[in-house]
Amino acid sequence: MRILLDGMGGDNAPLEIVKGAVWASKEIEDEIVILGDENLIKAELAKYEYDRSKISVKHTSEVILQEDSPVKAVRRKKDSSMVVGIEMIGRGEGDLLVSAGNTGALMAGSTIILGRIAGLERPALASVYPILGGKASLLVDAGANAECRPNNLLEFATMGSIYMETVLGRSNPKVGLVNIGAEEGKGNSLMKEAHQLLKATERLNFSGNVEARDIPAGACDVIVCDGFTGNIILKLTEGMAWSILKLIKKKFTEGAVAKMGAALLSGKLKEMKGAFDYSEYGGAPILGVKGPVVKMHGSSSANSVKNTIIKGIPYAKENVISIITEELEKISEMEVLSSSADE
């Protein structure tokens, strides 16, 4: 398998990206192609020992920046590491693309260049959501679609279930719809209508609404919502974890007794910090486009890059995209969609 890695995306490019590629290549048999400024990337690579048959560089002359307008950037920066990577996936010259770059551009580029899976209205970003002391959930949409129609949420639930089952290996995953009450009549009109669509779909293991309070405890395997809500959930979770770790650090260094206690607990504190560490979980696949593209956090460390590469491999290998295509066809044949379109 050939993995394409955007060497120029994210806050820590190319340093951490290259280091992560080197680390990953020691654990996998697959080939990694790093896309980006040849001089910069080769200079980084020169710092490490690595198998030259497994890592190569493809030169690209442009970079899509965080502040670039997504669609414009994709259209204009044809020789950017990101666009070249997506084009290569489209031509079958790579099996998986991993990027820490501009999320909107990666989403737009994948949609424009690779195209949507037939019958799908909106591709989505699926993000692993860490559950403290439990198995991670998958959050779809994690921020790609700020505005959604009920039908999009059915698409997200379907794609998320397939990804959870196929790539993350959890069979018959429990799907929950994010809402502000457990009862089915609750919420805004989007969630009320989406609830009815999800309920009517026998193909999903839909467990009803999930309240935000129950998400961190792992109430469901696939957390479905619009991208605005998904982004709020993901970012607030990060912010809370950060605030709490900061408070722990402050409290546990106040005075000699506390410091002694903290010393005795240092192993446990490290384990707790690890539980919050997104870098262990791999990246966020863009679901619904005709090729495996995975987004990493913009501030990904080498460890995160390594994990995203390794954990992304099953997305390319397991034929997820054809399973999604088949499943969406079955759904579109169902009455439920045509009746919702009439509303």
Add this chain to the structure above:
Amino acid sequence: MRILLDGMGGDNAPLEIVKGAVWASKEIEDEIVILGDENLIKAELAKYEYDRSKISVKHTSEVILQEDSPVKAVRRKKDSSMVVGIEMIGRGEGDLLVSAGNTGALMAGSTIILGRIAGLERPALASVYPILGGKASLLVDAGANAECRPNNLLEFATMGSIYMETVLGRSNPKVGLVNIGAEEGKGNSLMKEAHQLLKATERLNFSGNVEARDIPAGACDVIVCDGFTGNIILKLTEGMAWSILKLIKKKFTEGAVAKMGAALLSGKLKEMKGAFDYSEYGGAPILGVKGPVVKMHGSSSANSVKNTIIKGIPYAKENVISIITEELEKISEMEVLSSSADE
């Protein structure tokens, strides 16, 4: 001042409600009238020593339940503790109403019986949002309006600022609009339009969009969003705090060394738990109705009841409602609103 207390609302009524009233009455000079089943409440009161000139009971024969449909319940259960309380506020027979009952019913009842402040479209629930190691923020709307128009968010920002300044004593509070990006063009159409309205309002200290990641660190004093988003933020924060405390408990009791460390840190751990404790912060005022009504958490403890009563007093005393009325009048005169209505 006469404080009306819904003796029948919430999961722990009347036990914790009555106990909280007794505790509060020891700290304030004001009179407390507990509304509800006279036999039940008097039986609870009999357990305590209290000043009989400061606590009395007003018998009501009905109870609005958690599962009742709000508007129906308000219309049909005329002799419920909640409806009687709101009616008394409307007739000037009480200065503040505190209830842990059905939020929707309290909101609907207050709106129907007391009426909206002139010029206001949507009353909102404002909830104190705890900031670990810092001053609490105020979240508006915390869940009353699942669906909002941009103009409603301007109303929420205005009312929240006034409440923060007048009742919580923080002058010129910084207002942040919850959004999925810091830049003003980000988000769904609601947030994009609301951003423009807030920006055009010179009367507010608007600091722009606030990302969910920055909310727990206290990025702004008044957090403005629609009620769907607000409920997600509030509940997810609760859920995260709960999950983390559970993890700490688990980790810190694994093995003898950890237990010893935890023993040395017991004071600090208690302080941390306190920082998460909503019961210290008082209740959530319903802003925008013509009378001071405060909602408590459904599972309020006696301590929470006590704090809600005590911290609710300035809402009644400070003439918040007339300040809001004046401010809304000024806003409605501004061009910005008429131009937004044209869109």
